[in-house]
Amino acid sequence: MASPETNGEEVPTRERILREASRLFGKKGFHGTSTREIANAVEIRQPSLFHHFPSKRDIMAELIDIDHSESAAVAEREAAAEGSPACRLYRYLVWDISFICRCPYDLTSVEGVIDDPLFADKLERRNALKRARRSIIEQAIESGEFLEVDADLAEKAIVWIMQGDIAETAGQAVPEADQIAQQLATFILRALLKDQDQLAAIKADAHCG
Amino acid sequence: MASPETNGEEVPTRERILREASRLFGKKGFHGTSTREIANAVEIRQPSLFHHFPSKRDIMAELIDIDHSESAAVAEREAAAEGSPACRLYRYLVWDISFICRCPYDLTSVEGVIDDPLFADKLERRNALKRARRSIIEQAIESGEFLEVDADLAEKAIVWIMQGDIAETAGQAVPEADQIAQQLATFILRALLKDQDQLAAIKADAHCG
DNA sequence: ATTGTAACCTATCAATCGATAGGTTTACAA
DNA sequence: TTGTAAACCTATCGATTGATAGGTTACAAT
Numbered sequence: 432m433a434s435p436e437t438n439g440e441e442v443p444t445r446e447r448i449l450r451e452a453s454r455l456f457g458k459k460g461f462h463g464t465s466t467r468e469i470a471n472a473v474e475i476r477q478p479s480l481f482h483h484f485p486s487k488r489d490i491m492a493e494l495i496d497i498d499h500s501e502s503a504a505v506a507e508r509e510a511a512a513e514g515s516p517a518c519r520l521y522r523y524l525v526w527d528i529s530f531i532c533r534c535p536y537d538l539t540s541v542e543g544v545i546d547d548p549l550f551a552d553k554l555e556r557r558n559a560l561k562r563a564r565r566s567i568i569e570q571a572i573e574s575g576e577f578l579e580v581d582a583d584l585a586e587k588a589i590v591w592i593m594q595g596d597i598a599e600t601a602g603q604a605v606p607e608a609d610q611i612a613q614q615l616a617t618f619i620l621r622a623l624l625k626d627q628d629q630l631a632a633i634k635a636d637a638h639c640g
Numbered sequence: 641m642a643s644p645e646t647n648g649e650e651v652p653t654r655e656r657i658l659r660e661a662s663r664l665f666g667k668k669g670f671h672g673t674s675t676r677e678i679a680n681a682v683e684i685r686q687p688s689l690f691h692h693f694p695s696k697r698d699i700m701a702e703l704i705d706i707d708h709s710e711s712a713a714v715a716e717r718e719a720a721a722e723g724s725p726a727c728r729l730y731r732y733l734v735w736d737i738s739f740i741c742r743c744p745y746d747l748t749s750v751e752g753v754i755d756d757p758l759f760a761d762k763l764e765r766r767n768a769l770k771r772a773r774r775s776i777i778e779q780a781i782e783s784g785e786f787l788e789v790d791a792d793l794a795e796k797a798i799v800w801i802m803q804g805d806i807a808e809t810a811g812q813a814v815p816e817a818d819q820i821a822q823q824l825a826t827f828i829l830r831a832l833l834k835d836q837d838q839l840a841a842i843k844a845d846a847h848c849g
Numbered sequence: 850a851t852t853g854t855a856a857c858c859t860a861t862c863a864a865t866c867g868a869t870a871g872g873t874t875t876a877c878a879a
Numbered sequence: 880t881t882g883t884a885a886a887c888c889t890a891t892c893g894a895t896t897g898a899t900a901g902g903t904t905a906c907a908a909t
Contacts, residue, residue: 595800
């Protein structure tokens with residue numbers, strides 16, 4: 432019941448920097464947010480930031496890592512797994528959207544800076560995540576579970592929905608995380624499935640194994 | 641056949657500023673793009689920008705207006721129109737996505753700055769656009785055409801998909817605009833419709849009147 | 850030829866940016 | 880008590896920012 436963000440326990444400064452910075456980056460963009468604004472939000476002086484992070488860029492870089500590291504691992508595992516591709520996509524979607532909703536950071540700004548040359552070293556893993564996602568969709572089309580839609584466009588639409596969810600929940604660590612995740616995953620599956628009656632079976636299958 | 645962007649006719653400097661600025665804003669963000677970068681892309685000197693726009697902010701403000709003015713008008717007209725709500729939503733979606741794809745500007749950055757206090761005066765029309773969109777969805781749910789989903793979440797998912805499309809087509813004035821628009825609108829309708837067999841009738845109805 | 854004006858130029862400004870240097874406080878182990 | 884290291888502070892740096900001042904060029908109208 433006791434968690435660092437809901438009870439009176441003090442949150443370490445470094446953690447507060449990540450949270451306030453992510454919130455400001457999400458609202459005003461990475462470049463639009465100054466280190467003085469971040470410091471004000473954390474209630475420390477501006478140079479004190481550099482006691483916890485080597486540079487402003489490194490704050491953003493850590494937020495990118497938080498966003499991508501676990502997601503990429505889950506997506507690649509599901510892409511290589513056995514069983515129904517539609518079920519695997521559903522399982523990945525629920526996990527990732529739930530993760531986004533539970534996250535104490537506002538990861539809105541990540542997609543906005545990932546193409547910036549400043550974060551070129553973070554691009555490859557993001558592209559690996561995209562490839563894994565598209566792979567699952569293509570498997571579902573080949574297996575006949577999904578309509579023969581444009582796999583590229585479908586992958587994009589999914590990313591866009593998740594990206595929008597990031598922007599919406601915005602690091603509030605919302606309590607209805609699982610509910611939102613299941614609603615959105617259902618929305619996506621309905622748009623792709625040939626036979627909508629399979630939906631219930633896919634959900635039941637995803638939740639146990 | 642002859643259009644300003646495809647043939648050899650010279651594009652006015654003011655227009656080139658809007659196009660190059662929107663492209664840079666989309667890639668590096670509004671605050672991340674300097675007026676010198678814009679000027680370099682247009683092949684003029686930095687102070688010459690201010691001969692065409694009073695400030696950097698006014699360049700972004702004009703892009704916001706381009707993105708929202710026509711869209712809000714169409715959405716509000718369809719929200720107040722007669723006939724099948726599902727059909728009206730489809731008609732609006734195809735129009736707006738097609739508009740985005742045809743647009744010579746990269747409007748990616750608009751959603752990223754709309755919450756910035758710097759553009760507070762542009763927020764109300766954006767919210768009006770959101771209200772009109774949600775209104776059509778609610779009408780479709782009440783009429784029984786759509787599943788009884790969370791109207792708010794559905795509206796968000798739609799916005800997110802369109803927002804993603806903006807980021808993707810990125811002011812390239814893509815030739816397959818209508819095709820992409822119809823694919824995405826179909827994707828959305830499939831996720832929301834109770835009876836998928838109505839899809840063909842909705843499309844036929846939308847295209848004539 | 851002269852005037853007017855739009856469109857560009859060079860030179861430069863004050864403000865703000867991210868980051869560094871170096872001193873002070875705090876907490877805890879020896 | 881003393882040593883020490885983390886965490887913070889004030890003061891300040893050079894670089895870059897958006898914007899202004901004022902001169903030059905191109906060109907159409909008179």
